[in-house]
Structure formats: structure tokens, C-alpha cells
Amino acid sequence: MIDIKDVEYMAGLARLELNTEEKKKFQKDLGSVLEFVEKLKRLDVEGIEPTTVGAESANVMRADEPRSKYDSETVKKMLEQLPDRKDDFVKVKSILNKN
Amino acid sequence: MGMNLKTLTIKDVQDLIAKKEISPAELHGQFLDLIKKQDEKLHAYLSLNEDTPGDLPDGELHGIPLAIKDNICVEGLSATAGSKILKNHRAVYDATVIKKLKKAGAFFLGKTNLDEFAMGSSTENSAFGPTKNPHDHARVPGGSSGGSAAAVAAGLAVAALGSDTGGSIRQPASFCGVVGLKPTYGRVSRYGLIALASSLDQIGPLTKNVYDAALLLNILSGRDEMDSTTARQLEHDFTAHLDKPIKGLKVAMPKEYFGEGLDGAVNNLIERAIAGLESLGAHVDQVSLPHSPFALETYYLIMPSEASANLARFDGIRYGFSKQGGNILDTYLKSRSEGFGDETRRRIILGTYALSAGYYDAYYLRAQKARTLIRQDFEKVFEKFDVIVGPTTPTTAFKIGEKKGPVSMYLSDIYTVPVNLAGLPAISVPCGFIDNLPTTNYQLPTTKLPVGLQIIGKKFDEETILRVAYNFEQAK
Numbered sequence: 001m002i003d004i005k006d007v008e009y010m011a012g013l014a015r016l017e018l019n020t021e022e023k024k025k026f027q028k029d030l031g032s033v034l035e036f037v038e039k040l041k042r043l044d045v046e047g048i049e050p051t052t053v054g055a056e057s058a059n060v061m062r063a064d065e066p067r068s069k070y071d072s073e074t075v076k077k078m079l080e081q082l083p084d085r086k087d088d089f090v091k092v093k094s095i096l097n098k099n
Numbered sequence: 100m101g102m103n104l105k106t107l108t109i110k111d112v113q114d115l116i117a118k119k120e121i122s123p124a125e126l127h128g129q130f131l132d133l134i135k136k137q138d139e140k141l142h143a144y145l146s147l148n149e150d151t152p153g154d155l156p157d158g159e160l161h162g163i164p165l166a167i168k169d170n171i172c173v174e175g176l177s178a179t180a181g182s183k184i185l186k187n188h189r190a191v192y193d194a195t196v197i198k199k200l201k202k203a204g205a206f207f208l209g210k211t212n213l214d215e216f217a218m219g220s221s222t223e224n225s226a227f228g229p230t231k232n233p234h235d236h237a238r239v240p241g242g243s244s245g246g247s248a249a250a251v252a253a254g255l256a257v258a259a260l261g262s263d264t265g266g267s268i269r270q271p272a273s274f275c276g277v278v279g280l281k282p283t284y285g286r287v288s289r290y291g292l293i294a295l296a297s298s299l300d301q302i303g304p305l306t307k308n309v310y311d312a313a314l315l316l317n318i319l320s321g322r323d324e325m326d327s328t329t330a331r332q333l334e335h336d337f338t339a340h341l342d343k344p345i346k347g348l349k350v351a352m353p354k355e356y357f358g359e360g361l362d363g364a365v366n367n368l369i370e371r372a373i374a375g376l377e378s379l380g381a382h383v384d385q386v387s388l389p390h391s392p393f394a395l396e397t398y399y400l401i402m403p404s405e406a407s408a409n410l411a412r413f414d415g416i417r418y419g420f421s422k423q424g425g426n427i428l429d430t431y432l433k434s435r436s437e438g439f440g441d442e443t444r445r446r447i448i449l450g451t452y453a454l455s456a457g458y459y460d461a462y463y464l465r466a467q468k469a470r471t472l473i474r475q476d477f478e479k480v481f482e483k484f485d486v487i488v489g490p491t492t493p494t495t496a497f498k499i500g501e502k503k504g505p506v507s508m509y510l511s512d513i514y515t516v517p518v519n520l521a522g523l524p525a526i527s528v529p530c531g532f533i534d535n536l537p538t539t540n541y542q543l544p545t546t547k548l549p550v551g552l553q554i555i556g557k558k559f560d561e562e563t564i565l566r567v568a569y570n571f572e573q574a575k
Contacts, residue, residue, distance in 0.1 A: 013451050030448060032505065036506050039396050040396045043469055049471055051471045052298070054285065054297070054299060081419075082417065083418070084423070093424070
């Protein structure tokens, strides 16, 4: 089971807003998934190294040189997809509260 | 011209174009006409590419019409990932796989439907409505690459690309009766694939036969500096040894893949398929993958954890759906809450939970350790065997709306998920049909539902699984 307070807190961390009905539904759904994964607690993982990547890999290095990945045409297309902009800048709501 | 568009394989198209019986532009026109007539009911495509192909490069795939899952970026075409949050998004660059396909001369018919951000096993989670199974419109095509599988099965594309995080190529291939290949993690570049779980995702082909899958893998694979997880690999022709006999090959049958939950009729067909491999000279033995009963649980912690991080970029600020609030936090909350569907939000919250202070060790870290044990099970078996075989899915395609609640849906991926956790290559190849039982007492069974045989290989040994699949397909 997961507490409804936990659902609210996690949703907040994930920048999701849930209404009362959704909170109840998600509490039930997440509870059933957590109950499902509970089985993992029976597994003895003492001394086992975690697998953190999809394949054995080494760090990949390249020279630290400035390079432009996108030409100006592509950049223009990206700017056109901004929900809100002023000239070539992303426009956002104020980040600091004015007091 | 006695050409049937619907049954065309890549090789057929190559022959027709070589003989100048049809041009790529004509093929494009005919396919688009066919799709417009027949896809209204099926809903395999989310958007079509109306641009008639011009001068295509004279490569190995010259003039081949492909369908592309809508989480893979094709410059100028939609890239919705099946989500409202990307409803009006158009890709501004080509994924590496798309660049490679274009260079080889292929062109694209359109973008195919999927579960939102590839989260699902039925395409029912698409924000734009489900795709139907071509064998029975009341049933799902599987997912998340359900649109690609349905398009190929219905003949609305010669072949398609999908992505596979926990079975999303192989499970719909099995449900729709086509070939689906998930390459080894690191074989194919993920650059330009809208990420779900970065340590599990791979792009791969869905095709009408094994040869076409091998041919597409030739083009798709290779080291890419834009994806540092791609492995250094030599150029390789996966079609070259397909017909080499499989006599003496060591085939493992994991007992855990034939237990509770496996449909009896599916089991019969899989056992018959494995007997077929034996009659081709393969040695079959039963083995155990003792930690596979923990694979789904492991997957449903690791995948949502990675997804919760990957999906943080959809914030209503940079691109996609945006709902402005009074301050920036409000904009985030409103854009994400309205833009994401239920399953996506569920997985984001679950992932956030599994990664959060206080729960990290109990959930995420424990799952990563379990992942090691699951991977080691496979490594042990592959010390003595060449391939592992079993069912791709425990049942045939289920009905639209049949699976209630997230966990019952997850069980559909029980045999495919371990392969992603271990980073291995696997293919689903059609191995027969079972009767689609009538839903009313007075109705005769008129349709049959396909079943897929899954063949799992050693890391970077796609050659052997393709060879087994090809030998099996030819012997059928």
C-alpha cells in the first residue's frame, strides 16, 4: 500500500498535479504495482553488484572543442516550436516572486 | 500489372524496381491510396508522409517504402510518441537510423501508432486511440509498436521500425504474425529515439520475413558518436549465412517459460516448433533461468525510474503542449498533468517513488542487483548453448479493453522483459495460428490468431538467431 500523502508528495516532486479522484485512483493503482514488486524482497541480493547500464561500456571521450550540432535553419525550426518566445529567446513566467 | 502491394517483401520491391516495373514514386502513390482506403478501421498510422520521393540514393534499400514508429524522429514529420504533450510536434532532425535508411535509398510512408511514450503492451494507451489487430479488429495488435506490427501484417507497409524496451517489438510481432527483431543493446543507435528507459531501449525492424529483418539490421547497426552506448562493431552482412544449416546447434528450453500462465494452445504450437528445430538437427535440452520469475518485478522498478528522469524534459516550456499558469511552477504542473495520460503519469510517479530518498535502496538498488542475477542466469546458459527458445507471449492477442488494471497488462511481457534486462538480442518469428474462439455460441470460428516463437541469442550474435529463425521459416 502507498499512503495518499506519499502519492501527493511524489506527484509534486514529479511536477504533476492530481485532482482528488485521480489521487484515489493512483493510490490504488500504485498500491497494486508496489504489491506486485514486493516479491523482490524475497530475493537474496547480499553481495551482488548492481547492473547500472545496458551494456558493458567505457567512458567515451572527445576533444573539448566547440562545435555547432545544428545549422541555423534547424535552430530556426526549433525556435518555431517554442510554446512562448520573444524574438530568439524562450519566454517563461517569472521564476522569482516579486515582493 | 499482377502485383499485390500487400504481400511485397523488400526483395520483391528490389526486383520490381530493378526490372523497372514500378518506380518509387508510383509505389508511394499506390501505398498511400491503399492506406487511405484501409487504415481508417485499423488505425496503424498516426500521420502520412505525402511527399512523393524524388531522386533516392542508389543504395541497398533503393525505393523501399517503410513505416516508422512515431517515437523515432524523421525530419519534418510528426513525432508524437503517442502523447498529447507532443501532439503538434514535428521532428527537426533525423534519428541516426533514419539517416542510414535514407542514405540506403529507403523512403517513409508515415508514422505509426504506439502506446504513449512506448509505455504499454496493446496501443490502448495511445492518446490518439488504439490500433486494431488485422486478424481480428476486436483485438489489440500488441504494443507498444502495435501500429508498426499492424501496418506490416496488413500489408500497409513493406516493413517497419519499432522500438523495444521490454518486448515492444517482439510482442506485437507475435500478436500480428510478423517477424520482429530486438537487437543487442548497443548494436543500433538510439539517437533520435524519444527515450523511455535508456538502459533498455533498442530500435529494430518488423518485417514479413526473416531475410528482410537481416537486411534491415545490416543498415541499422553500427557505432554512432551521437550515442555513446553503441558498441564498436565491424560492418557485417547478416543475410550472408541465413541458409547455413542448424544441424548440431545447441538449443536451450527454459523450464520457467513453460509454466503457469502459458496458454495450452500456445504451448502446443511452441513445442511443435521446437520439435521442428530438432528435426532440422538441433540438439534441444531443458535448462533453468532461476531468477526469471523476478524479471517483471525488476523491470517495473528500473523502467519507470529511468522513464521518470527521461520524461522530465516535457515541461511546457521548450516544445510541445503547453498550458500557461500564473507562475513557472504552475506552467509545469498544468502542462504535464494535462499533457500526459494515465499510464505515463503512473509510471512517472512510481519511478519518482523508487528513486526517492528512503526508498532508493529498497526498490531501485535492489532491482539493479536483481538485474545482475537475471543477466548471469543467461550468461551461464550461454556457456553451453547457442540459443534459447520459447514462446514470445503467454497468450495470443487479447481483446481491446480486456486487461483491467496495470499489473494484468504487464504479465503479457513476462517472456520478453528478461531479454532487455540482460541486453541480449531476440527475434519473434511466426510459428502458426490457433483458432480464434467465437465469442457467442452460434458463431463458427472464422479467424485464426498468430503465435510467435522467441529465439534469444548471445550478445552481438544476431547472426545465429537470424539463422535459426530463417531455417525454421523455410522448413515450415
